[in-house]
Amino acid sequence: MNAHAPRKVLITGMGGQLSRELVATAPLGITLVALSQGELDIGDREAVLRTVRENAPQIIVNAAAYTAVDLAEKEPDVADRANHQAVANLAEAAAACHARLVHVSTDYVFDGLSPLPYQPNHPTAPASVYGRTKRDGEIAALKSEDALVVRTAWVYAHHGKNFVATMLRLMHERDEVRVVADQIGSPTSATSLARALWSLTEARATGVHHWTDAGVASWYDFAVAIRDEAAALGAEKIGRARVTPIRTVDYPTPAKRPAMSVLSKDATWALIGHARHWREELRSVLSRMEFLGRTADM
Numbered sequence: 001m002n003a004h005a006p007r008k009v010l011i012t013g014m015g016g017q018l019s020r021e022l023v024a025t026a027p028l029g030i031t032l033v034a035l036s037q038g039e040l041d042i043g044d045r046e047a048v049l050r051t052v053r054e055n056a057p058q059i060i061v062n063a064a065a066y067t068a069v070d071l072a073e074k075e076p077d078v079a080d081r082a083n084h085q086a087v088a089n090l091a092e093a094a095a096a097c098h099a100r101l102v103h104v105s106t107d108y109v110f111d112g113l114s115p116l117p118y119q120p121n122h123p124t125a126p127a128s129v130y131g132r133t134k135r136d137g138e139i140a141a142l143k144s145e146d147a148l149v150v151r152t153a154w155v156y157a158h159h160g161k162n163f164v165a166t167m168l169r170l171m172h173e174r175d176e177v178r179v180v181a182d183q184i185g186s187p188t189s190a191t192s193l194a195r196a197l198w199s200l201t202e203a204r205a206t207g208v209h210h211w212t213d214a215g216v217a218s219w220y221d222f223a224v225a226i227r228d229e230a231a232a233l234g235a236e237k238i239g240r241a242r243v244t245p246i247r248t249v250d251y252p253t254p255a256k257r258p259a260m261s262v263l264s265k266d267a268t269w270a271l272i273g274h275a276r277h278w279r280e281e282l283r284s285v286l287s288r289m290e291f292l293g294r295t296a297d298m
Contacts, residue, residue: 007031009201010057010099012042012090013064017157018104021194022063027202033057037064042086052093059201060094061102062087062141065134069108070254072130083133088140095144102201103141104193106134107153107185112258119264120151120208128255138208149208150197153261154222157190158288163219167226168289171241181220181245185261186212189281199272209271210263213278220245225279229286 007030013019014034023034033055040051042064052060066072066082087103094101108131109124126132141147156162170177188211196211217225223243231239248257265275275281 008033008055008057009059009061010035010052010055011061011063012040013037013062014039016063017160017162017190018155018193019063020159021157021190022061022197025191025194025198027198042089043081045089045092048086048089048093049096052090052097052099056097057099059100059102060090061104061197061201062090063104065104066130069128069130069257072128072133073254076129076133079129079133080136083130084136084140087137091141091144091147094147100201101141101144101147102197103137103147103149104197105138105149105151106131107151107258107261107263109135109138109151110258110261112183112260114260117262117264118210120210120267127258130255142207146206148200148205150193150200151208151210151263152188152193153212153263154185154187155190155193156187156285158285158290163187163222164226164282164285165289167223168230168235168238171227171230171238171243172235174241176242176244177223178244178246178251179220179223180248180251180257181218182247183257183259183261184216184218185258186214186216186263187222187278187282188212189278189285191285192275192281196268196272196275200268203271205268205271209268210265211268211275212263212265213275213281214265215277215279216262217278218245222278222282225282226286229279229283233286 011034014036066079072079111125111127124135126135138149156164
């Protein structure tokens with residue numbers, strides 16, 4: 001670990017897929033304080049100020065978020081408390097103890113209408129409550145000039161609830177799954193994102209950065225790859241599932257999804273190195289999934 005690396009890091013949202021990977025990939029020599037929502041409600045300003053003061057970290061990594069995109073349309077205040085007000089609390093606490101705040105954001109801060117990958121300085125224009133609250137959280141974090149905001153997209157892991165786990169379950173239960181083919185993005189493993197966050201932290205990066213795995217896909221492409229890679233690992237029943245492409249209009253949801261979620265990572269990759277292709281990461285994640293192990297050869 002280099003001379004600039006922090007000695008003590010506080011991670012919020014422990015138990016989520018990103019926080020678990022942050023702990024698993026932490027560089028040697030770092031003391032971690034990883035707190036779940038039950039241990040620290042980051043929407044509680046006094047609790048945040050007290051906890052940060054007592055632990056005195058050099059870095060605070062906010063891996064907590066309200067991510068129920070559709071439910072946020074019905075619960076805007078709940079989403080705002082977790083994604084915006086809580087970030088303001090962390091930023092205030094970080095400033096009080098001279099810590100740096102690292103905050104994770106999302107492609108949903110954009111409207112998804114750009115024909116080109118979104119640059120970090122592209123104007124935000126969220127089209128959903130979730131996206132708006134995440135955008136407001138970014139603004140709160142960036143009031144500190146040494147804060148780091150990392151936008152990502154389509155995150156999944158070998159544990160927790162995510163698109164990969166859902167597709168494996170549905171393909172095991174059904175002969176056919178119907179998946180949207182006109183929304184484009186870059187699948188990103190939580191392990192890849194966690195390593196990037198550590199690298200950016202050690203590089204003392206500030207401002208807004210983008211990180212996803214390399215390459216692009218539609219949700220339909222992603223689902224087909226999940227099926228084929230699972231079949232290659234021995235899940236024959238999943239391998240026989242038919243994946244049918246559909247349009248966004250055929251699968252209406254309360255919250256509007258970005259049609260184009262590809263983020264430009266050029267500046268980030270120039271600083272800390274390239275990401276692997278999303279399909280390589282997918283293969284690695286699937287090899288660690290307990291569900292897939294249980295369903296192989298069934």
